[in-house]
Amino acid sequence: MAEFWDIYLLPALIIVGQILLIVVPLLVAVAYLTLYERKVMAVMQLRKGPNVVGPFGLLQPLADGAKLFFKETVVPTGANKILFLLAPMVTFILSLIAWAVIPFDEGWVLADINVGGLYLFAISSLGVYGIIVAGWASNSRYPFLGALRSAAQMVSYEVSIGFVIVTVLLCAGTLNLSGIVESQKGDLGLLNWWFIPLFPMFIIFFISILAETNRHPFDLPEAEAELVAGYQTEYSSMAFALFFLGEYANMILMSGICTVLFLGGWLPPADWAIFTWIPGIIWFGIKIAILLFVFIWVRATLPRYRYDQLMRLGWKVFLPFSLLWVVLTAGFLVYFDMVPA
Amino acid sequence: MIISTIAFYLFAAMTIASAFMVISAKNPVHSVLYLILAFFNSAALFVLLGAEFIAMILVVVYVGAVAVLFLFVVMMLDINFAELRQGFLQYLPIGGLIGVILLIELILVVSGWALSPEAIQVGSQVAPVVSDLTNTEQLGHVIYTDYAYLFQIAGMILLVAMIGAIVLTNRSRPGVRKQNIARQVYRRPEESMAVRKVEPGQGV
Numbered sequence: 001m002a003e004f005w006d007i008y009l010l011p012a013l014i015i016v017g018q019i020l021l022i023v024v025p026l027l028v029a030v031a032y033l034t035l036y037e038r039k040v041m042a043v044m045q046l047r048k049g050p051n052v053v054g055p056f057g058l059l060q061p062l063a064d065g066a067k068l069f070f071k072e073t074v075v076p077t078g079a080n081k082i083l084f085l086l087a088p089m090v091t092f093i094l095s096l097i098a099w100a101v102i103p104f105d106e107g108w109v110l111a112d113i114n115v116g117g118l119y120l121f122a123i124s125s126l127g128v129y130g131i132i133v134a135g136w137a138s139n140s141r142y143p144f145l146g147a148l149r150s151a152a153q154m155v156s157y158e159v160s161i162g163f164v165i166v167t168v169l170l171c172a173g174t175l176n177l178s179g180i181v182e183s184q185k186g187d188l189g190l191l192n193w194w195f196i197p198l199f200p201m202f203i204i205f206f207i208s209i210l211a212e213t214n215r216h217p218f219d220l221p222e223a224e225a226e227l228v229a230g231y232q233t234e235y236s237s238m239a240f241a242l243f244f245l246g247e248y249a250n251m252i253l254m255s256g257i258c259t260v261l262f263l264g265g266w267l268p269p270a271d272w273a274i275f276t277w278i279p280g281i282i283w284f285g286i287k288i289a290i291l292l293f294v295f296i297w298v299r300a301t302l303p304r305y306r307y308d309q310l311m312r313l314g315w316k317v318f319l320p321f322s323l324l325w326v327v328l329t330a331g332f333l334v335y336f337d338m339v340p341a
Numbered sequence: 342m343i344i345s346t347i348a349f350y351l352f353a354a355m356t357i358a359s360a361f362m363v364i365s366a367k368n369p370v371h372s373v374l375y376l377i378l379a380f381f382n383s384a385a386l387f388v389l390l391g392a393e394f395i396a397m398i399l400v401v402v403y404v405g406a407v408a409v410l411f412l413f414v415v416m417m418l419d420i421n422f423a424e425l426r427q428g429f430l431q432y433l434p435i436g437g438l439i440g441v442i443l444l445i446e447l448i449l450v451v452s453g454w455a456l457s458p459e460a461i462q463v464g465s466q467v468a469p470v471v472s473d474l475t476n477t478e479q480l481g482h483v484i485y486t487d488y489a490y491l492f493q494i495a496g497m498i499l500l501v502a503m504i505g506a507i508v509l510t511n512r513s514r515p516g517v518r519k520q521n522i523a524r525q526v527y528r529r530p531e532e533s534m535a536v537r538k539v540e541p542g543q544g545v
Contacts, residue, residue: 008344083374114475118397125405129377132409136370136416144416151413155406162401175477312522 018110022099030248031061036289037296044300071237076138079234083137088235088242091130095249098123102256103178105266105280116177117165120257124161124212127250128154131214131221131231134243138234146230149307150214150221156314157211163322164205167329168194168261173340181265183340189270195262201325202262204318206294209254211314213247216299220307255291256284263287349389356382369415373408380404394476 035050035057042049050057075081101116103109113119128151135147169175171194172183186192195202211218222230232243259265264287266280305313333339359382362375380403387396474482484492 113393115393115397115477118394118401122397122400122405125401128405128409129412132412132416133374148413148417151409155409158405174475308520 015110022110023096026096026099026249026252027245029252030245031065033248033252033292034064035061036292037299040293040296041300044297065241068237068241073237073239074234076140076234078139080137080139083133084234085239087130087134087137088239088246090133091127091246092242092249094123094126094130095246095253098253099256101177102253102260103181103265104284106178108266108281109178112176112178115175117169117175117180117261120177121158121162121165124250124254124257125154125158127212130243130246134235135231138231140234142228142233143231146221146223146227146233149227150231153211153214153218153220153310153314156311157208157318160204160314160318160322161208161212163319163326164201164208165261167198167201167322167326170326170329170333171198171340177260177265181260181267184264185267187271189268190264193262193264193267198262198325198329201322202258204322205258205262206291207313208318209258210295210298211310213250213254215251215295217302217305218310219304220310223304251292251295252288255288255295258291259284259287263291345389349386352382352385352389356386369418370412373412373415376411377404377408380408392476394480 038060039049039057041047050060053059053063075084098120100110101113101119103112131150131154132147135143135145135150138144168180172180174180174183184193190196210216214221220230221227222232227233232240235243266284268275268278268280268283356379359375359378363372363379366372366375380399384396384399384404387393387399
């Protein structure tokens with residue numbers, strides 16, 4: 001019995017504890033990301049934003065959550081009930097399981113696998129299922145149109161995301177995410193991070209993750225002027241909340257991936273004592289918060305793309321450019337004998 | 342040890358069950374979803390084998406891209422389920438024959454492996470596995486150094502298939518209004534807009 005405890009039960013309990021340690025702060029972060037978004041947008045549009053519930057509106061996310069929790073879950077009569085309820089769960093779960101491989105600090109990672117970059121790519125390419133199944137299971141026109149748009153959009157932008165990951169992989173010499181962060185360590189601090197040598201790929205990656213998370217200016221799947229609310233038109237209560245949480249968790253996740261690939265993960269921007277004294281997880285959080293600010297900034301600034309422009313940008317601009325950049329990077333590394341061992 | 346055995350039987354059973362559901366589900370959309378479940382479980386089997394790279398590629402390519410397009414097409418088509426079922430008995434003999442052939446081939450391969458492990462190694466020269474390399478690096482070595490030409494030929498075949506698909510589906514229709522992006526970008530306010538001062542009650 002003692003053996004059983006040592007070999008199976010204790011490790012299982014430790015892993016469950018670690019998972020909770022990631023998921024609970026993540027959900028709090030998601031809740032406050034909504035407030036962050038509303039406050040930042042309010043300032044940009046010369047409004048005040050939520051300021052009634054709690055001091056500075058700090059309890060607003062909790063109030064919104066409680067409101068959604070107590071609403072009734074309405075399942076349309078013509079809907080495919082099982083798939084209708086499965087779709088939001090899929091979206092939410094996929095946005096959580098990707099965090100298993102993200103390194104928060106040196107050694108602070110749940111599963112330090114060798115193919116971490118590919119794992120993230122795989123999980124992010126599955127995100128489309130939640131949306132497309134929701135659109136189909138709703139058995140209604142607007143959700144279906146939104147789902148079809150979303151499927152085409154996500155598949156288009158994944159291709160260039162894949163090439164960006166390949167470029168970083170070529171420069172770092174590993175697919176392990178901790179290894180990718182370590183490869184950005186150097187005397188120059190900030191200048192060693194991959195966003196300097198691979199600047200065009202950084203821009204492409206950021207625009208592609210806007211499209212991948214269905215954020216403005218690529219939010220065609222839920223374009224409210226044409227499609228009511230897109231794939232989530234028929235959803236209410238907690239089913240809607242799961243979509244919402246999944247979408248915002250995906251934003252944080254994609255910012256995290258961008259931080260790991262291009263912005264040096266947990267590394268401080270310079271090797272000064274005052275910077276190295278701050279723990280790595282704080283740096284990681286700051287970088288994610290900056291990227292999330294850009295997400296919101298883009299939302300408050302840019303008008304929505306037209307559908308054909310969106311497709312053109314993905315297939316005719318990003319795909320050839322990123323493919324060319326992969327070839328150039330590989331050629332450069334081989335010619336100057338800089339291929340990482 | 343016992344955990345991995347249990348996991349293997351669980352994933353293997355799930356794979357077979359979902360593969361069976363692919364062909365027996367009434368609704369084609371459900372079939373595709375069961376197919377995705379089957380892909381997932383085979384990826385899990387690859388992970389159990391230690392082939393993590395192949396497992397991830399299976400998920401990326403088959404689940405993330407191919408099955409999405411399957412689902413896309415199946416959802417768009419207006420399929421009459423009753424009509425779809427009609428040909429079942431007619432095609433059963435030939436389908437069964439193909440299944441039996443595949444089964445016999447599998448049995449031949451596996452029994453040869455079980456009866457004489459040495460005989461298998463003569464035919465295929467397995468590259469020496471260096472244990473301190475990761476999965477990805479090992480595959481890279483094998484594909485890009487030992488079998489570079491075969492890999493290139495595989496790429497050419499895919500390219501031919503791609504060009505073929507484009508040639509078959511691309512038709513130029515007259516009267517399509519297309520946006521010339523370069524012209525759109527180079528538009529200036531002066532050439533596309535005029536500012537006029539309109540007197541009240543006069544009109545332009």
